[in-house]
Amino acid sequence: MSDSVIALLHGPDQPGLVAKTAGWIHQRGGNVLHADQHLDRDENIFFQRVEWQPSADVEIEDEMGSFRSLVEGELGMSLCLNRSDRRPRIALMVTKEDHCFHDLALRHRAGELDADLIGVLSNHDTLGGVSASYGLPFVHIPVTKETKKEAEAHQLEWLTEQKIDLLILARYMQVLSPGFLEEVECPVINIHHSFLPSFAGARPYHQAHKRGVKLIGATAHYVTQDLDEGPIIEQDVARVSHRHGTKELIERGRDLEKLVLAAAVRRHLQHRVLVYGNKTVVFD
Amino acid sequence: MSDSVIALLHGPDQPGLVAKTAGWIHQRGGNVLHADQHLDRDENIFFQRVEWQPSADVEIEDEMGSFRSLVEGELGMSLCLNRSDRRPRIALMVTKEDHCFHDLALRHRAGELDADLIGVLSNHDTLGGVSASYGLPFVHIPVTKETKKEAEAHQLEWLTEQKIDLLILARYMQVLSPGFLEEVECPVINIHHSFLPSFAGARPYHQAHKRGVKLIGATAHYVTQDLDEGPIIEQDVARVSHRHGTKELIERGRDLEKLVLAAAVRRHLQHRVLVYGNKTVVFD
Amino acid sequence: MSDSVIALLHGPDQPGLVAKTAGWIHQRGGNVLHADQHLDRDENIFFQRVEWQPSADVEIEDEMGSFRSLVEGELGMSLCLNRSDRRPRIALMVTKEDHCFHDLALRHRAGELDADLIGVLSNHDTLGGVSASYGLPFVHIPVTKETKKEAEAHQLEWLTEQKIDLLILARYMQVLSPGFLEEVECPVINIHHSFLPSFAGARPYHQAHKRGVKLIGATAHYVTQDLDEGPIIEQDVARVSHRHGTKELIERGRDLEKLVLAAAVRRHLQHRVLVYGNKTVVFD
């Protein structure tokens, strides 16, 4: 199939939005492949994800530029535009735990992720060997309290050089500084090992065990400067009982973390996730 | 809010379908409230659910007639049209078991169903008293092998007189004859107490217990002449173990049956379910 | 089947506990129907639920007394003893919302709860009529800031008079005072409409909508003086999306609340729930 354009747009509702975007595409000879919209009636905001194949006679960059004029100019809405032939470049940040790392590396190899996995950043060298076994560049940047600033500068430099489109914290055990988050030029997705907002912060399985909950959870979210408070992309839970000590919670939790992070990454890469305020609209 | 029109349409895909329906609505001064579409790429069939408010200047019946010309005439697609101000009239068929009956009667009373519950048909008089306690007309039509034909004629007569739009088999323990299904003028939804196609036919919990499954299920489907083989609208499951005998499966199953039937009925009444072939598209 | 005894015991682990209780029962001619135990290795606490039929030659009260001596005396453990022929007496506290009320009243009528439902306490008279339709005594005790103390005294008096064994807050919208909780002589189970510890306090669905979670939950717990912090008995969740406004969360949440509260009540009444510290062991 030839290349398509995927647009995520949102803004104040106004009459005829669906007709205007679909009509614009149709008039230029394009063919809508998917279109999904949502109206938040409380806040009167209109959200749309639309994917189309432009006419063979049109340059895709021209199509995108014109569509941007329509949406941002004429309609006064926010727009995020992507083209299906541009594979996103992704990088992982890891520490020592390897379950999310292996899960994503294997999904990448199996072709489940529509992205190129460029490399692995780590503050430890533990996962250097397995990264190599997948043929993945491994960049070891140690981080201590004293060197954190420099280390982050080094990380940012690598991310920029490599033109990374999405950074995935696959159980990276360091908090990224506000400075890093201001300067990083791509979205950052983290997996938190609890059902947020329960058990934010450190050692969530220990907190969960102490509270005696009957379900444990995992949450994938975009990272913002407010720790564990960014927009949630995906969550899931698993049933536990008094028979599960903290060790068993940690073990069961691993499967949850893998699935929830992979689901969030997959949807982000399919340009299905639209952020507004501190929430997400995730188009199916 | 003023009245809206809800259309479910499907047919062979062709360029510009989204633009054509949305454009038609917009040009006549209508406002799209929701639109959702799906393209089955294997079979190249386009499905759409679109809801809009016509312009205040337009008679709603004219709007519907013109839209029908567009879709069935010009676009050559199948169409099912409804108006939001026309509350569907629904009826229940029951035997002796009352859990789905109470569940639907209470949801109706709580305003969860966008429909008028006109009455209850039964081949036994067991639920006559509780029907009365909800203020629901109760029509007792005994059915024996010998009288089945007459009984069904009587049932059909009542359904026609009452202009029923949806008939719900809330654990009705008789098989409806092919003749009944040919003549009945409204869709019929049944709840089967298994995860179809597993354990079709009689006594599904006994079958499930014998096979030693680890999950039991329930399935809501449209009734067709092929017993337990009609288009599936909704399914769900619950975990069981060796500790559950047949009696416990039946008890746990009741909650599943209630939830699955209610979900299917709710979606049908919101005009979210589109049948094609022996399958359904259920718009969220 | 003749009557059985159900014991829940816990205390520091020591060698031979399973043998000692089972041996004691066997030597006196009793027959173990169920036995389940759990050892918390972190805290070295042993938990057991054992149900047995005493010999026909033994008075059940004697059996219970002697077993109490064994467990509390000889073994130095905590014990909670019940007999299967003594149906617990339960009462509901409600305000205006009726979904948990109907659910429990119908389950009671269907014989799903091994208990007698003695009556309904309410601070409003809204549910008086439907209580009557189930043949349930309805006690209307209005509560205002000024009269709360008196009202609670009145409630306690009724609970004592009626010898209530379990009080169920079926969406009762008042906070019970510390004084009430000190004086009430039976356990109190509450349903909170969130996945605790997330969204404790008021208006949890509004909190959940604001935070943009992808699952909503419900939690049944024993009520203690720390609001929404008592031992959790049961929890469950349901998937939601951006399409669900606060109104839809509330509607979907109702089904969760019904199921979670009913599950907790059922297990409590089967003497399967053992409280220790601020947690529960729930034997399957």
Added chain:
Amino acid sequence: MSDSVIALLHGPDQPGLVAKTAGWIHQRGGNVLHADQHLDRDENIFFQRVEWQPSADVEIEDEMGSFRSLVEGELGMSLCLNRSDRRPRIALMVTKEDHCFHDLALRHRAGELDADLIGVLSNHDTLGGVSASYGLPFVHIPVTKETKKEAEAHQLEWLTEQKIDLLILARYMQVLSPGFLEEVECPVINIHHSFLPSFAGARPYHQAHKRGVKLIGATAHYVTQDLDEGPIIEQDVARVSHRHGTKELIERGRDLEKLVLAAAVRRHLQHRVLVYGNKTVVFD
């Protein structure tokens, strides 16, 4: 902790069984670590899993021999005995699909499986390279219609030589012959990619897509001579919609297959699964 013995026993119920096994262990100075029992009241069969540490004065093999005499001799019950210090030896059979293979190999490496993974048998050489990357012996035995008998003889020889205790079909795409199953000396666990008994046989996701089910499933079971009809150990499901074509069902199904197979294997290796008739009792 020193070594323990794990017994799975079942047979006709009789008075005092719990007391007799626990008493026997206690009298010989042993300490029960876990004990769980179940009584199938319909068939009057008693099931028990009991794990204990024998006294330091006793040889573990003597303890096991004596316990066998008690259970099989005196009590007339069936017994399966294992010792915790004897790590089971497991082997995988694979064809070309690698998701279950990687999942189990990684869980093995992470120490999640209490077993030694001895090697990989395959009818294709596709997974030879990745087996090597895990340091796993890979035995390539091609199978054609003509060579099937010989090939199976070769497989059996390897399994016997390697003293394999559990053979896992991790998406092995050949049917094992009745002769193989008669001669193989260890249990065989298979993962079937549907919610059995729905969609037994070939291409279950295609069958599921055609039937229009709303949930897909996976089932792990012991292999018997009746294809896809052996005792079920574990099952789970995932929600799908009209948006999922066969390709998406296959992709989503992979995660289910991994989790369900791993759960079944883990429980088998913990000696928690007791087979009787064509069903299993899985102790938590």
